[in-house]
Amino acid sequence: EDKVVQSPLSLVVHEGDTVTLNCSYEVTNFRSLLWYKQEKKAPTFLFMLTSSGIEKKSGRLSSILDKKELFSILNITATQTGDSAIYLCAVEAGGGSNYKLTFGKGTLLTVNP
Amino acid sequence: GAVVSQHPSWVICKSGTSVKIECRSLDFQATTMFWYRQFPKQSLMLMATSNEGSKATYEQGVEKDKFLINHASLTLSTLTVTSAHPEDSSFYICSATSGRAPEQYFGPGTRLTVT
Numbered sequence A: 001e002d003k004v005v006q007s008p009l010s011l012v013v014h015e016g017d018t019v020t021l022n023c024s025y026e027v028t029n030f031r032s033l034l035w036y037k038q039e040k041k042a043p044t045f046l047f048m049l050t051s052s053g054i055e056k057k058s059g060r061l062s063s064i065l066d067k068k069e070l071f072s073i074l075n076i077t078a079t080q081t082g083d084s085a086i087y088l089c090a091v092e093a094g095g096g097s098n099y100k101l102t103f104g105k106g107t108l109l110t111v112n113p
Numbered sequence B: 001g002a003v004v005s006q007h008p009s010w011v012i013c014k015s016g017t018s019v020k021i022e023c024r025s026l027d028f029q030a031t032t033m034f035w036y037r038q039f040p041k042q043s044l045m046l047m048a049t050s051n052e053g054s055k056a057t058y059e060q061g062v063e064k065d066k067f068l069i070n071h072a073s074l075t076l077s078t079l080t081v082t083s084a085h086p087e088d089s090s091f092y093i094c095s096a097t098s099g100r101a102p103e104q105y106f107g108p109g110t111r112l113t114v115t
Helices: none
Strands: A002-006 A010-014 A020-026 A028-036 A044-049 A054-056 A061-066 A071-076 A085-093 A098-102 A107-112 B004-007 B010-013 B019-025 B032-038 B043-051 B067-073 B076-081 B089-095 B110-113
Touching: A002 A085, A002 B110, A010 A020, A020 A028, A020 A107, A028 A071, A044 A054, A044 A061, A044 A071, A071 A085, A071 B067, A071 B110, A098 B043, B004 B089, B010 B019, B019 B032, B019 B089, B019 B110, B032 B076, B043 B067, B076 B089
Parallel strands: A010 A107, B010 B110
Antiparallel strands: A002 A020, A020 A071, A028 A044, A028 A085, A054 A061, A061 A071, A085 A098, A085 A107, B004 B019, B019 B076, B032 B043, B032 B089, B067 B076, B089 B110
């Protein structure tokens, strides 16, 4: 059974802090790892990672994948209250057309002013 | 691009009735659509995977007779919750993939409340 484990489950920080969210996985036939941000409704896509060691960056957010150690981190620098959300990590696995996303439980980030 | 819509966005129904939720890919052809269920502040739970023109593949523990999924075209999949009960109240989200790229594009979700 594919597993995706995120840590911490929740985190409270102050504006301006830097946070690191973790995602480890055990899957068969790994294809990609994706990070999502979920506020009120469906999660919105942040990053997709397929190769080890290549950092993806978008503004204050960045992420990197380690396929040897089977984990990924999501960094958020200079956090703002608008960053408060659940951050979901998902791993796509499987062969052919029979693939699916396995989600972690998410990290609930709260950024206080 | 890659917009997925769901209809309705929220619905309230009485216990024992059936509710149909539509998931549409608006600007691409979705070879595969996924239906998820989410409980408050928890991750999404995959319910089933549907490929256009074939029967849906249900995850373990999901009753296929209760959650009927139809993927009749490359742009439309429907989830029908039959004989709904209050415990079926949840947020249902669909996603779609074109098959050309692995990213799944999520719909905005449907909030179902069964009274």
